[in-house]
Amino acid sequence: MSPAIIESSTTVDVLRINGERLMQMMADVAAIGSLPNGGVRRLAFSPEDVVARKLVRSWMESAGMAVTIDAAGNMIGLYQGRFPHAPALATGSHLDTVPNAGIYDGTYGVIAGVEVARTLHEQGIRPDHPIEVIVFADEERTMIGSKAMAGKANLDPNFYEHPHYEPIEMGVRAIGGNWDQLPTAQRASLAAFVELHVEQGPVLEAAGNPMGLVTGIVGQRRYLIDIDGSASHAGTTPMTMRQDALVAASQVVLAVNRIGEKTGDGYGDQVATVGAMKLSPNVANTIPGRVEMTLDMRDLSNARLDAMLADLEQQMADIADATGTKISIKPQLRNEPVPVNSHIYNAISQVCERLNLPTQALPSRASHDAQIIANITDMGMIFVPSQGGISHSETEYTSPEHCIQGANILLHTLLKLDQHYRCSETVGDAKANVKVS
Ligand SMILES: [Zn+2]
Incomplete structure (x- = not known):
């Protein structure tokens, strides 16, 4: 039987991420590949991408996470749960950028995930499920990281050929992957995947800056x-x-x-x-x-x-x-359109209500790693407002207040999902990941 699951509501409810530390990490990563007008150029597989990954890896390790890199170059930080063999609850996004990028697209979702793990580590909170923070390889051009993880990658390197880019096998190797082993990056079981991202559009700001409950990816x-x-x-x-x-x-x-x-x-x-x-x-x-x-x-x-x-x-x-x-x-x-999982959507919605944050439902009209990962597990997404709706531009901006709110939503959503997907004490038991509906 499943062990009794009791959310220690008093301590957990007041739990908050460290906003100052979150914004400092954002600034530290923004400095890698920084452009004169406040933006960043950190192309996938570039020296800047490699340096940013190293820095994030050091933060993951300081949060007590075990860090591995799969064959596609996805960097995975694992914060161990009480049931180490239970499927992981995963979050994450990407550190690579378009040529003239803002500092939030992708990076924010990674850093918020790391900050969630640092908070849990600091407070000595051990969820039932392992929690993973994933830095996906090359989201902006090929989505090779999430595609390989979902078993959807084209294995022919020539498929990704581009006159301005190095061969993809070399790129994947530069960030610690191995193209010849690409199929091994496919994951059999994740309990769920939640991606936190800036909206990259003007809808939330126009509605007075509520938090975005993503209904699906168009x-x-x-x-x-x-x-x-x-x-x-x-x-x-x-x-x-x-x-x-x-x-x-x-x-x-x-x-x-x-x-x-x-x-x-x-x-x-x-x-x-x-x-x-x-x-x-x-x-x-x-x-x-x-x-x-x-x-x-x-x-x-x-x-x-x-x-x-x-x-x-x-x-x-x-x-x-x-x-x-x-x-x-x-x-x-x-x-194809990718709907989000209704349990995850509801969990995010309930967390926002508990945190007293207004919400608005909206579809994502941009592509994200989450839509690929939805092929292998339950998926949900949280959006925070983008000032002026601007993204893929150096002027991309999301206020620290909204960044911090989003990270707190992510923290409590993962803790809530930890209760929703029950772990069994019997490792390998078919009931190891039974959903409580
Ligand atoms: Zn992105």
Whole structure:
């Protein structure tokens, strides 16, 4: 039978992370690869990435964590639980950045996880489950770390080839991994994974800075739209005799925007964008004969994404008729929506209520390691507000107050989940990770 689980509510309820230490760690990591305008450049596998990992490793060790690096280069700090063979409750994010990054994206989730472990260690609190803080390898370009952990990585190194980057095997080796052993990075059992991240969008700030309860990570579909008209003389072709591909394209752009703005009937969270357009011949005195453009649509619901596409196809048929052009659309990319686990969502929500922090539910429209890890375990995400909604920019900013609040939510969420996923005393018992619903 499971041992009696009693949350020592008085001590645990008042438990808080050390905010000063959290922000000092953030500043120390921000100094590695720092840019003149307050941002940071810490590309995956670069010398800066390696140095940042070493520093974080030293903090993990000072929190009593055993640190290992798997074949994909994921650095895993393990804070042992009362039941060492129970599946771990994991958190974490990434330390690598885009070329001109802010200091919060990814790093914040890692540092908050480390601070949670340091707090538990300092207070002598030993949860039932082991707690892991994971620094995923290369989130920004390939997501190789989380993909390998989920058993979803393409094992062919040429798949990741890029003219501006070194071969991925060398990169993975630079951070302590081993490409030849990549499949060994796959994890069979984690009890749950919770990622804390800055929102990277303006929704929470616009709502008065509540904490973000992530409802899921949106699915993304990308298409190429081709419009064929007729290139002819801009002076001699009468207006009534034209097949102007750009005039048709302009109407498609507006149709896409209307679909993105649609509300009611479950609509409201979807986005739809034409981000790139190529026209030919692209000269001043010729009617555009051909336009190629992209379409990007994102939403939490596949059914809604299907409906958005059907709606657009209908409108494109009408536009083609009216403009005498031919319009075709073909899929380029499809990422499935990833819902969060409802127990984890509820745990985060209840923790926020207990900590007196207002919340707002919202989908994540950016990719995160959490969506990949959701393939192998229950997943949840917490967002903290981003000032101005700005991210992947040196001006990215989240206030210390919100950073500290987010880390406290993470701490109490992990402790709450420690009770939710019961450990059995019998190691290897099928009941070792029984969920209490
Ligand atoms: Zn990130």
